[in-house]
Amino acid sequence: MTAATSPINSTVQPISRLVHDRLGPLARRFSHEDGAVGVLPADLSDLEVVTGFGPTNAPTAGTLSVMIGIIELQQRLGVPMTVIVSELGAWNSRNVAWEDLLRVRDQMLSFLRAIGFDDNRGELRTHLHEGNLTRAGRIARYLTPADLAENCEDLNDLYDSHGLLGGEVGLTVDSLYTVADILGPAENGARNILMVSGMEEAYFTQLARIVLERQRTAGDLSLGWEAEVGAVYFRVIGGLGGYPKMSKSIPASAIHLGMNADDLRARILSDAPADQPALFSAIDLASGWGDAQIRAARSSYDARDADPITWAQVKSDYLDTFVEYADQWKRCAR
Incomplete structure (x- = not known):
């Protein structure tokens, strides 16, 4: 992971004892955290959880582990959870046909419900969502090309070497949509946001914090969002x-x-x-x-x-x- 050079420094560290205690047995699923202590109050008040999946193909064992983990997290925490299946982001960041993305997207939504996701305690949605598209457009003014270059996925070179990576503008669009996903609860007045993802997506935590900090100090151009973002990162299943x-x-x-x-x-x-x-x-x-x-x-x-x-x-x-x-x-x- 590349650290941001903005005023908001990365604080990624192994799961702490406090976060371990608050997540209970589920803590075994996570390897690292980034500011999670600050958004996990003892009574879990005013907390919303955000996570998501890219529908580029059938879930691997790694993706399945995250799916099982977020369902267990939903059951344990009992707080609002948003899960995004990001077909539009994947269209821009990966070289996969649109019809294939739609097919896998719909299958993924159905599968998550089949293995236990509770719609009464959370929201399953996609990137074809007017609120998120509008939010992505609103936050774009707070990010620079340098921010996006300094905060990107470590595996991009690997994906690029396999001819899988989208173009530079497409990657930017995907990042805007995903940061907008994370900040959806902030727009709705939430004070504490817990992002749950793989470690390769830790850069999104940094980008979300950059947006929050810059809009706070933007005067008349502020969005008025007062949330804090923390994250926990799932353990990685190594590849064959x-x-x-x-x-x-x-x-x-x-x-x-x-x-x-x-x-x-x-x-x-x-x-x-x-x-x-x-x-x-x-x-x-x-x-x-x-x-x-x-x-x-x-x-x-x-x-x-x-x-x-x-x-x-x-x-x-x-x-x-x-x-x-x-x-x-x-x-x-x-």
Whole structure:
């Protein structure tokens, strides 16, 4: 992650004890925080949560882990939550056909509800949303090209090398939409915003803070927003074959819900040494298994060299679980 050179410095750090206590058992899903203590009051009053997904392809195990995590977070915190499936942002930042984005978007919305997202306690929406498009236009005046150059995704070079990255203007548009997503609660009067995402999206936290700070000091051009933004970042599931993460944009790195059972079997039951850490991370974070079953899986993973048969059985059990999620994903297709 590239630190901003604005007056608002990055404060990304490992999850603190205070945030750990306030998130309870869910804290195990997160590796780092950025100002989360300041927006997580003990009584969770005046807090809104924002997160989102790009519909470029069927969810990988990494994306599934985040989906499971936000549903658990919704259940634990009981505060307003907005989840955005960002088809318009993805159209500008990735080289994916529009019809494919719409198809995956609708499937993703249905899948999130199917695995437990509660519409009565949160909002699922897309980037085709008049309020967010207007908000993106209003915040653009507070950002400069230098801000966007200094706060961007670390994996952009990797995506670009695979021919997946959109153009410079498109990336700017995507950033404006996403920062507008984060600041939606501020426009509605919220004082505390918790952004929940992967660490590769930490730069959006910085951009949102730049907007908040500059509009506060803009005099007659201020928006009057008084919110604070904090963030917690999900643990990353490493990619198969040594890739830094499971990415839906790099198929060789991932298992995903659109794969057929035979392909999932080949990848999840892989014996390749480079694949094993990623497979355990997927089991740990993207299974929905209970604590006891996860502990047993960890023991088997740690002892895999001495007892490969037990570890192979754990992976076989996970194959069954992942195929169940994949079947649910297929049932959610329009």
